[in-house]
Amino acid sequence: xxxxxxxxxxxxxxxxxxVDGSINPQLCLELEKHLSxxxxxxxxxxxxxxxxxxxxxxxAREKMPSDVKNRLLARLHLEDYRE
Amino acid sequence: xxxxQAEPLNxxxxxxxxxxEQTRLVELYSDCIYRLALKMLANTHDAEDVLQETFIKAxxxxxxxxxxxxxxxxxxxxxxxxxxxxLRKRKLEVAIQEDDFVDGENEDSIEAYQxxxxxxxxEDVFMTNxxxxxxxRQIQKLPENLRTVFILRDIxxxxxxxxxxxxxxxxTNVKTRLFRARLKLREELSTYFAEFxxxxxxxxx
Ligand SMILES: [Zn+2]
Numbered sequence: 001x002x003x004x005x006x007x008x009x010x011x012x013x014x015x016x017x018x019v020d021g022s023i024n025p026q027l028c029l030e031l032e033k034h035l036s037x038x039x040x041x042x043x044x045x046x047x048x049x050x051x052x053x054x055x056x057x058x059x060a061r062e063k064m065p066s067d068v069k070n071r072l073l074a075r076l077h078l079e080d081y082r083e
Numbered sequence: 084x085x086x087x088q089a090e091p092l093n094x095x096x097x098x099x100x101x102x103x104e105q106t107r108l109v110e111l112y113s114d115c116i117y118r119l120a121l122k123m124l125a126n127t128h129d130a131e132d133v134l135q136e137t138f139i140k141a142x143x144x145x146x147x148x149x150x151x152x153x154x155x156x157x158x159x160x161x162x163x164x165x166x167x168x169x170l171r172k173r174k175l176e177v178a179i180q181e182d183d184f185v186d187g188e189n190e191d192s193i194e195a196y197q198x199x200x201x202x203x204x205x206e207d208v209f210m211t212n213x214x215x216x217x218x219x220r221q222i223q224k225l226p227e228n229l230r231t232v233f234i235l236r237d238i239x240x241x242x243x244x245x246x247x248x249x250x251x252x253x254x255t256n257v258k259t260r261l262f263r264a265r266l267k268l269r270e271e272l273s274t275y276f277a278e279f280x281x282x283x284x285x286x287x288x
Pocket of ligand 1 (some may be wrong): 034
């Protein structure tokens with residue numbers, strides 16, 4: 001058991017690169033093998049991915065209010081150049 | 084990062100102060116810069132200040148822009164610096180010294196404790212105002228050096244290389260900080276969703 005826990009900690013440092021797809025191939029194989037056997041690490045990977053996803057989704061729907069842009073253009077003396 | 088549309092910006096015209104081209108620059112990047120500032124500062128008034136200062140400085144400095152980094156990376160860098168300056172000023176005002184995170188410190192604390200799988204919650208749970216407020220709150224709780232990396236890489240979707248360029252850090256450094264930021268946010272959100280699930284299953288038992 002103790003040995004397995006160490007293995008988890010060792011591999012967890014790679015999950016960030018794993019979700020980015022930039023992990024080196026050999027480590028990737030090792031990690032995926034571990035994930036198929038270890039529920040805990042699988043949950044960490046899934047929820048880490050989801051964390052990134054929901055932040056992206058949230059900000060994709062955030063738009064700058066148009067009065068903020070109008071004031072910016074005015075401040076830059078560009079208000080007459082909008083298309 | 085913004086995908087450049089059909090017509091890329093004309094750098095020469097920009098550097099010569101062509102107002103039409105300057106307006107295009109604003110149209111292309113103001114949304115990203117505003118969003119970045121809002122995530123950094125969590126305050127619409129301050130975010131607008133940073134937005135304006137960023138473009139004022141950028142337009143002034145453009146004639147000296149050498150194109151060693153991309154225009155967007157360069158703009159992000161100005162905006163980050165403006166945001167950090169504002170944060171420092173704020174800190175002085177409230178006289179709070181936050182314990183800034185140092186790379187390599189607490190090496191042992193890389194551990195995931197929350198093992199609840201909340202991925203399968205219905206999608207609309209992730210879109211409620213309450214969840215959105217929680218997401219913002221947790222970003223604010225990150226130390227500045229983790230927050231900047233997370234915002235650029237995961238929210239603005241810059242590459243590791245571009246993030247490193249913007250912050251003038253090594254790529255390894257960016258990856259380490261990114262990992263810490265992500266793990267920390269994951270922990271906090273797991274706690275949040277665990278409470279959510281508990282609240283919503285009580286009484287049904
Ligand atoms: Zn494991």
